[in-house]
Amino acid sequence: MSRDNFDMTTKETLAKRVGFRCSNPNCRKLTSGPQIDSAGSINIGVAAHISAASLGGPRYDSQLTSEERKSIDNGIWLCQNCAKLIDNDSVLYSSDILLEWKHLSEKAALLEIQNNGVINLVDDREIIKFFAQCFDRPAFQDPFDQEGSMENFDKAIEDTITAINTGALRARDGGVLQKSKGKAYLSNPLWRRKMDAIGDLLRALRERYELAVRTNDIHLGSTSDERQFYCINDRQLGAWFDLTRAEILKIFSEICGEAGISSEFQFPRHRRFWRDR
Structure with a gap:
């Protein structure tokens, strides 16, 4: 043929x-x-x-x-x-x-x-503010072993990657919650490089999660009342996920500081209840 x-x-x-x-x-x-x-x-x-x-x-x-x-x-x-x-x-x-x-x-x-060599601080700050909304969610706040749903955690990371790249933050049903511009629109080359590094770390989170599910390091069970039953068979895995998310928020907080944007991003933010991602 x-x-x-x-x-x-x-x-x-x-x-x-x-x-x-x-x-x-x-x-x-x-x-x-x-x-x-x-x-x-x-x-x-x-x-x-x-x-x-x-x-x-x-x-x-x-x-x-x-x-x-x-x-x-x-x-x-x-x-x-x-x-x-x-x-x-x-x-x-x-x-x-x-x-x-x-x-x-x-x-x-x-x-x-x-954008090479031309910096528009006003537009850049608006894009960074949009990214701040993307990170203000439990997927970047709760320790890995306290996740309400592993599948929702993975979807939240995926949605954040898409939002950073395209400027569209979507709800779980696919509807657009917030609309801005993706990281390619950043005119500040330093901030663009830092957001590229964050993008690499986010992709690493998804790839490690998918590998853990395939190798049964994370066993996924049934879901009830928006809570998913799961078992983490590799205890070091949770520490890696927590450290990686802490590094992501550290880099993003540096950008916010350089942009003069107030931020309180740190990991983890301990919570006593489960929330929708």
């Missing part, structure tokens, strides 16, 4: 248009870097098809011509993990979702270039 593959020029252009970063707004991982060999480089990026390159593939659209399938309009640049992710669940990761990812990532890459 023939495949409508991208040519090298299309692949390179897709990568360059997003600054060689994964287009998934929950990832944004850099996909290219140096090898030890001074003449070599490493690439973990993939030019993925939005509509499959051949019949039977994910999101295949029979209405497209062969030329349209292998055109740049049908491509999206992703890291290898996200490329596999979107093809494993083509219903959840629809063509419309992938086109939105592509648009957001290209816009973020352009903003990083446009």
Whole structure:
């Protein structure tokens, strides 16, 4: 069966248009870097098809011509993990979702270039205030072994990553609670780098959680009255989650201080009751 593959020029252009970063707004991982060999480089990026390159593939659209399938309009640049992710669940990761990812990532890459060297403190402070609302939630306040629901904890971290990258803070039902701008709009390069570091730590939280569930270091049970029964089989795991969240809030508090924004972010904030995330 023939495949409508991208040519090298299309692949390179897709990568360059997003600054060689994964287009998934929950990832944004850099996909290219140096090898030890001074003449070599490493690439973990993939030019993925939005509509499959051949019949039977994910999101295949029979209405497209062969030329349209292998055109740049049908491509999206992703890291290898996200490329596999979107093809494993083509219903959840629809063509419309992938086109939105592509648009957001290209816009973020352009903003990083446009904002280079130009600092707008007023706009930056408003974005930081929005981020402060994203962190003002129990997922960044309660010790790990006092979580009311592990699944809600994971979803809260995911929502925070999305909010920082896209500027849209969403409720559990998907509705937008607050709307601002993502971290790519920050004109202060220092704050942008610190928010990038926070984004890396947030992704590490999600990846470690997913690994813990797969290896049964965290055993998930049933849910009753918005409380989920669970068992943490690795006691050091909770300490790692708490230290990582403390580091996130430490970095963010530094940004708030530099921006002249009053903040009381610290971890943990002990509570005597369970709250919706």
